[in-house]
Amino acid sequence: MNNGQHQSLAGVTPHLTIGEKRAKEAIDFYKAAFGAEQVMEPHMAEDGERIMHAHLHINGGSLMLNDDFPEYGQAAGKPAAVTLHLHVDDADAWFSRALKAGATETMPLADQFWGDRYGQVTDPFGHRWSIGAPVKQS
Incomplete structure (x- = not known):
């Protein structure tokens, strides 16, 4: 983990929206399944329940993710075709x-x-x- 220091991102970085307040579960899964490492502690939303931003490294590349925020027009239903x-x-x-x-x-x-x-x-x-x-x- 990088103790909150931002690392530069190059190329295209996928940014996943995880539904049903399961971003923490997703982080744990990506660690177990793909050896993900957290770049920093996830930033929590003001409600204290949802992850607003998380940054992981997997196999030398970056992956960002967050819980869904329907109040900002961001819904997670079915993921986009990617x-x-x-x-x-x-x-x-x-x-x-x-x-x-x-x-x-x-x-x-x-x-x-x-x-x-x-x-x-x-x-x-x-x-x-x-x-x-x-x-x-x-």
């Missing part, structure tokens, strides 16, 4: 860890024609994650 991709060193290990943490297999992990071992899972909050790594040569 897939978050993780390019990792060992797809089998990452895929297995995600399933053990509570993800649901959406596309079985398999060797693909483009040279990656690739599969997809859906997290308990409705977001789809793809996991891929170069096929290991024996």
Whole structure:
């Protein structure tokens, strides 16, 4: 954790809205499933119940998330059609860890024609994650 110091963000950073006041649960899931590390303690809303902003690092990249805030026109119902991709060193290990943490297999992990071992899972909050790594040569 970075004790509240902001780190610069490069490229595109996904920012997820988590419904039903489950952002804390999502943070815990992403730690267990994908080895996420908190960059800082989450910023709480004035109601003391909802997370307004959380910043995580997963596999060298940033992920931001928050609870939904319908009063600001931000609702979380069904997530938008997006897939978050993780390019990792060992797809089998990452895929297995995600399933053990509570993800649901959406596309079985398999060797693909483009040279990656690739599969997809859906997290308990409705977001789809793809996991891929170069096929290991024996």
